[in-house]
Amino acid sequence: MKVKIDKHKLTSEELIVYNKPKKVYIPLISGNDTNITILVNKGEYVYKGSIIGKRKGDFRIPIHASVSGTVLDFEERTCYNGEKVKCVVIENDFKEKIEQKLSIKKTINQYTKEEFLNLLKENGIVGMGGAGFPTYVKYETKNINTLIINAVECEPYITADYSIAKTKCEEILETIDAILEINKINEAIIAIKKENLELKQIFDNFIGTYLKIKVKLVPNIYPMGWEKALVKQVTGKDYDNYPSDIGVVVNNISTIYAIYEALKYNKPLIERIITFSGESLEKPSNVLVKIGTPVHEILDELKIKPNSIIVAGGPMMGNKVEDLVVSANLNCVLALNDDLNMATPCLECGKCVSVCPVKLSPVLIMKTKYKKEKDIKKFKVLHPEQCIGCGLCSYICPAKLFVRERVKEAKNIIRGDK
Ligand code: SF4
Ligand code: SF4
Structure with missing residues (x-):
């Protein structure tokens, strides 16, 4: 059975920037892995972008401070998956100090593959669509022939990817082109839902000279954003374990923009756009927010009604939480006033x-x-x-x-x- 889901998309297209958390709580988690070495001590001064932790094991990806200030403590806070995770608490001095001046690269397609992998790794670039998997690992695969950019965003309410695709279309195309060139990939396909014709139009307006990049409309069916369903839809092929089994890499469109910032400015992943929505918010909006920001601060700014239910993530895959902190793969926060306690016994309908x-x-x-x-x-x-x-x-x-x-x-x- 194919399922079409109600949209509940945002009416306001304005992007709000929230950059005033007094403290950030940087979660020591990478994907689902909390096996992280802490590299800072209480009382230590950190710069915006300083490495404060590093994942152990095979994927030694760093975690960065999103503000400059002093490390106050280590505390547990709820994360996107509804679980408590140890966090580095940093008191923001609002000076936005960075350790070394970021170098701006004129062209981003002239890196060697090794430099490219290193920039993605050292800047902590991970999948921003949900799984949080280290992005450099996907590009370590040999013989990639197709890059699929997932701009499907199939869950109701969520428009964070849509917002970045609309406002950063040129940068996204420039990045896809650079990825193709550096990794010697034949083609890139940007997958957009059929109903998002406006987004297709925006890409079509800029895509002219990028001959290897195509836009493909995919059916408006849930869960079309799921990697396996999307790869099948776009290439017609199935795979057993990973898309790389059939020479495919899939990146979410917000991840592509994070790659752009890594290649252009050597900037780590320390902020992201999140959709704040739901009927309990007076001002549902997309918000650019620093990793580690306590979500209740933003919900208060957007005028949340008392006694609302908070969901980390979209209504389909999200987790009900009391409060949480922003992580790299949190794409949505919902404030709902639904009564969730209306369950009856199973009807065995199948x-x-x-x-x-x-x-x-x-x-x-x-x-x-x-x-x-x-x-x-x-x-x-x-x-x-x-x-x-x-x-x-x-x-x-x-x-x-x-x-x-x-x-x-x-x-x-x-x-x-x-
Ligand atoms: S949540 Fe799991 S069990 Fe339920 S429909 Fe999706 S894949 Fe199947
Ligand atoms: S079989 Fe039971 S659990 Fe499954 S959809 Fe029907 S009522 Fe719900």
Whole structure:
């Protein structure tokens, strides 16, 4: 079953800049990995862009300070995934001091591949569409033939990517062209939803001289932004593990702009655009915000109503939270006044099964009880670990059950982090 989702898109197109957090809480997380070495001490002065932590293991990607100021402490704060994560607390001195002057590169397509990979790595560029995977790793693949730029943004409410695509179209095209040249990739395809004809028009106006870049309209079906569905739609091909299996790299469009800033200014990933939306906000807006900013400060600026429900992420894949801090892969915050406690018992209608894009049986997973270690076997045959968290099962459920959350719990049990 293919599912079309209501839009709820923003009416205001103004981009607000919020740059006055008194303190930032930089989450020590990279993707889902919290195995981070802390490189600063309490009382230490840090510059905007200073490296304050580094991921351990295979992907030794750094984490940077988003303001200049003094390291006050290390505290746990809720992050995009609804989990508490250790953060470096920095008191902002509002001087925006940087350690060394950033060099501006006239042309960004003359780096060697090694320099390119290094700039992406050292500037902490990660996927900004959700997974937070280190971007340089994708380009380490040999024989890439197609770059797909994901500008689909299929969840309702979210327009952060749309906002950056509209305002930074020339920079994005220049970056795609540089990536193609440096990595010797044949073609790039910018995937845009059919309903976003205005965005296609904007790209068409500037694309003239970039002969290897094309814009492709894709169906307005959820979850078209999911990497596997998008690659299939654009190339007609399936893959087992990663798009690189078939010579494809997929980058979200906000990530492309972060690559631009890394190549042009040697600027680390320390800020991003986030959509703040939902019926409980008087002024729903896209906001440019520093990583580590407490979200409640921005919600207050946008005049949130009392007793609202806050969701980190979109309505399909997001997590209900009390408060949270901004991380590199947080693309949306919703303030809703829906009553989420209207669930009734399961009607056994099977709708959740028919919509699941990875062909799971969410209702069976939900009804499987876990009491002891031996019960894991019952979950294993249902493969909850394959869930992509798209939320379609919960969206379609007429009984308003939190099906996705139950599948997520089963996934955690299998992974051993229940
Ligand atoms: S959230 Fe998981 S179980 Fe539910 S429809 Fe999406 S992939 Fe299937
Ligand atoms: S969609 Fe909801 S009511 Fe229908 S089978 Fe799935 S969990 Fe039960």
